[in-house]
Amino acid sequence: MVANDPRRLPPAAQLAVEQFSMVFGMDEGQSDAQAALGVAWAPGRVNLIGEHTDYNEGFVLPLAVDRVVAFAGRMRSDGHVRLWSRQFQELAEIELEGLPATFGAQAARLPAWARYVLAVLGELKAADLALQGFNAVLHGDVPLGGGMSSSAALEVATAWAASLFSDGRFAIGKGAAASTTLAPLEVARLCQRAEHLASGVRCGILDQAASCLGRPGHALLLDCRSLDFRYLPFESDEVALLVADTHVRRELAASAYNERRQQCEEAVRLLAAQLQAEAEAGERAVKPQITALRDVTPELFTRYACRLPEVLRRRAGYVVAENARVLEVAHLLERGEVEAVGPYLWRTHAGLRDEYEVSCLELDVLVEIARRVEGVLGARMMGGGFGGCTINLVRNTAIEQLTEAILSEYPRQTGRQASVEVCRAAGGPGALYLPA
Ligand code: GLA
Numbered sequence: 001m002v003a004n005d006p007r008r009l010p011p012a013a014q015l016a017v018e019q020f021s022m023v024f025g026m027d028e029g030q031s032d033a034q035a036a037l038g039v040a041w042a043p044g045r046v047n048l049i050g051e052h053t054d055y056n057e058g059f060v061l062p063l064a065v066d067r068v069v070a071f072a073g074r075m076r077s078d079g080h081v082r083l084w085s086r087q088f089q090e091l092a093e094i095e096l097e098g099l100p101a102t103f104g105a106q107a108a109r110l111p112a113w114a115r116y117v118l119a120v121l122g123e124l125k126a127a128d129l130a131l132q133g134f135n136a137v138l139h140g141d142v143p144l145g146g147g148m149s150s151s152a153a154l155e156v157a158t159a160w161a162a163s164l165f166s167d168g169r170f171a172i173g174k175g176a177a178a179s180t181t182l183a184p185l186e187v188a189r190l191c192q193r194a195e196h197l198a199s200g201v202r203c204g205i206l207d208q209a210a211s212c213l214g215r216p217g218h219a220l221l222l223d224c225r226s227l228d229f230r231y232l233p234f235e236s237d238e239v240a241l242l243v244a245d246t247h248v249r250r251e252l253a254a255s256a257y258n259e260r261r262q263q264c265e266e267a268v269r270l271l272a273a274q275l276q277a278e279a280e281a282g283e284r285a286v287k288p289q290i291t292a293l294r295d296v297t298p299e300l301f302t303r304y305a306c307r308l309p310e311v312l313r314r315r316a317g318y319v320v321a322e323n324a325r326v327l328e329v330a331h332l333l334e335r336g337e338v339e340a341v342g343p344y345l346w347r348t349h350a351g352l353r354d355e356y357e358v359s360c361l362e363l364d365v366l367v368e369i370a371r372r373v374e375g376v377l378g379a380r381m382m383g384g385g386f387g388g389c390t391i392n393l394v395r396n397t398a399i400e401q402l403t404e405a406i407l408s409e410y411p412r413q414t415g416r417q418a419s420v421e422v423c424r425a426a427g428g429p430g431a432l433y434l435p436a
Contacts (some may be wrong), residue, residue: 008430013041013070016086016139017434020072023084024135036436038134038164041070042156042429044142044149045210046241046391047382048219048234049344050326051352054204055261056319057225057292059326061333062206063234063241064214066426067143069153071161073136081121085113086139094118096133099125103197113138116151119194120158127190129180130169131162143419146245147388151199152207155191156429164431172429184212184428185227201254201384202261214428221330225294232333234425239338239377242394244370244406245419246362248387257384260315260358264293267308267316271296274307293319318355322348342377342393349380349390358385365413366390366406373402 009017017039043064050060076082079096092114094106100122107115117138124131142150163172163182170180172187182190188208195203205224213220218231272290279287290296293316301320305313325344332340349367353359363381367390370379375398382391394402403420410418 008432009039010041010066010068010070010141012068012139012141013039013072016070016072016137019084019086019137019139020074020135023137024074024082035074036433037072037074038161038431038433039070039072040157040161040164040429040431041068042153042160042211043068043214043426044153045207045214046148046243046423047206047210048241048341048391049322049329049348050206051322051348051380051382052260052264052356052358052384053294053319053322053326054206054224055202056204056264056323057294058319058323059330060204060206060210060222060224061219061232061326061329062210062222063219063423063425064210064428065142065148065423067141067148067153067421067423069138069140069142069150069157071136071138071157073134073161073165075165075167076133076135078133079131080133081117082133082135083114083117084137085111086137087144088113092117094121096121096125096131107198113154115198116154116194117158119198120155120191121162122197123190123194124159124162124170127182129162129182130166132165132167132169134161134165136161143245143389143421145249145388146243146247147383148243148423149207149211149383151195152191152211155194155198156187156208156211159187159191160429160431164433185209188212199254200258202258203384212428214426216427217425219333219425221326225292230330232330233336234333234338236338238395240394240396240399241423242392242399242402243382243389243421243423244366244392244410245389245421246360246366246387246410246414247416247418248360248362250360250386253384253386256358256386260356263312263315264319267312268293268296270308270312271300271304271316274304294323296320298324314355314357318351321351338393339377339395345378345380345391345393346371352381352385356385360386362387362410362414362416363390365410366418369405369409370402373398373405376402 375395
C-alpha cells in the first residue's frame with residue numbers, strides 16, 4: 001500500500017496536501033517535522049442495483065467512483081490525533097489512549113464528521129491494533145450526505161490513514177509487510193460497525209465494501225452473506241452514469257432505515273414460523289431454512305406472501321424481487337450488455353417508491369424528468385432514501401440534455417436546486433508517503 005508516486009494522488013488528496021503545512025507546519029507533536037508527508041484516501045460509491053438488500057444478506061452491485069475522502073498528515077510521537085477538516089473549517093482532537101472505552105465521552109464533544117474517525121479508531125483499537133497519533137488535514141469531493149457514501153469513504157480512509165501512520169505495525173491488503181495484516185473486507189466490516197456507532201444507523205456492508213474493493217472500469221457483485229465477490233466489467237464508450245443530487249437531507253432517514261430493517265426481520269420470523277409449522281404438521285418433507293430474506297425465492301414468496309401482514313408483504317416482496325434483479329443485471333454485465341441494464345433501474349425505483357416506501361417527492365421528480373429525456377436508459381433513487389440522489393444510466397449523447405432538463409425543471413417543480421455529476425468506476429483506497 002505504500003508507494004511514492006505523487007502523480008497517483010486524487011485531486012481532493014492533493015488539496016489536503018497543499019493545506020497541511022499551513023495548518024500544522026509548526027506543531028511540536030510531530031515526530032519529525034522533516035519526516036515525509038503521508039496521504040491516504042478512499043472512494044465514495046454508486047450502487048448500480050441491489051438497494052436495501054445488503055442487510056437482508058442478499059446481493060449488491062456497486063461501483064467505487066472517482067470521488068474520494070483523503071487525509072494528508074504526519075505521524076506524531078504521542079497518542080493524540082489532531083484533524084483539520086478543510087470542508088468544515090473545523091479542528092477536532094482525539095485521544096487514542098482509553099479508546100474504545102472513551103468513545104461515548106469523546107464523541108459527545110466532537111463535531112459529527114469527527115465521530116466517524118473516532119469510531120473507526122476505536123474499532124481498530126478494539127481489534128488490538130497498535131495505533132500511533134497523527135496530525136492530518138481532511139478533504140473530500142464525495143458530496144456530503146448526498147447518497148454517494150461520504151461517511152463510508154471517510155471511515156475507510158481513516159482505516160488506511162491509521163495503518164499508514166502506525167509506523168508499520170499494521171497493514172491492509174495482501175502482500176503487506178507488517179506484523180498484523182487486515183484484509184480489505186475485514187476493514188469493511190470494522191468500518192460498518194463504526195458507522196453503526198457514529199450514526200446510529202444499522203447499515204449493511206454495501207458502502208464500506210464498495211469503497212474498500214473498488215476497481216477501475218468494474219462493478220462489484222457482492223454476496224452480502226458469504227462476502228464472496230466478483231468483478232464485472234462496467235465500461236462502455238456509449239453510456240455513462242450520471243448522479244443527480246436532490247439536495248434533500250431528512251432527519252427521519254435514520255429511524256426509517258432502522259424501521260425497514262426491523263420490518264424485514266419480522267417478515268423472516270413470520271415466514272420461518274409458517275414453514276416450521278408446516279414441517280411439524282407433516283405437510284412438508286423438507287423444511288427450507290429461512291434466516292434472512294435472501295433465503296426466500298420468488299416462488300416461495302408467491303406461495304406464502306398472503307400469510308404476511310400487508311405492509312410486511314410489500315417490504316419483503318420488494319427485497320425478494322430486487323435480489324433477483326441484481327443477479328439478472330450481473331448476467332447482463334458479464335455479457336457486456338450495459339445498455340440492457342436500464343429497464344431494471346426503472347423497476348427498482350418503482351419498488352422502492354411503492355413497496356419499500358423510501359423515496360420522496362424530490363427523488364420521484366428527478367426520475368420522472370429523466371424518463372422524458374431520450375437517451376436515458378434507466379434511472380432510480382439510490383441509497384437509503386428520503387433524499388440524497390438518483391443514479392441515471394445515460395447514452396453519452398444525452399448527458400447534456402438530461403443535465404439541462406434537471407437543472408431547469410427540478411427547481412420549477414420543487415423550489416430547490418439540484419446538482420449533477422458524471423461518475424466513472426474507479427479504484428479503491430490508497431496510501432503513500434510523498435517524497436520528502
Ligand atoms: C445505505 C446503507 C447501506 C444500504 C443502502 C440501501 O446506503 O448504508 O448499507 O443498506 O442504504 O441499499
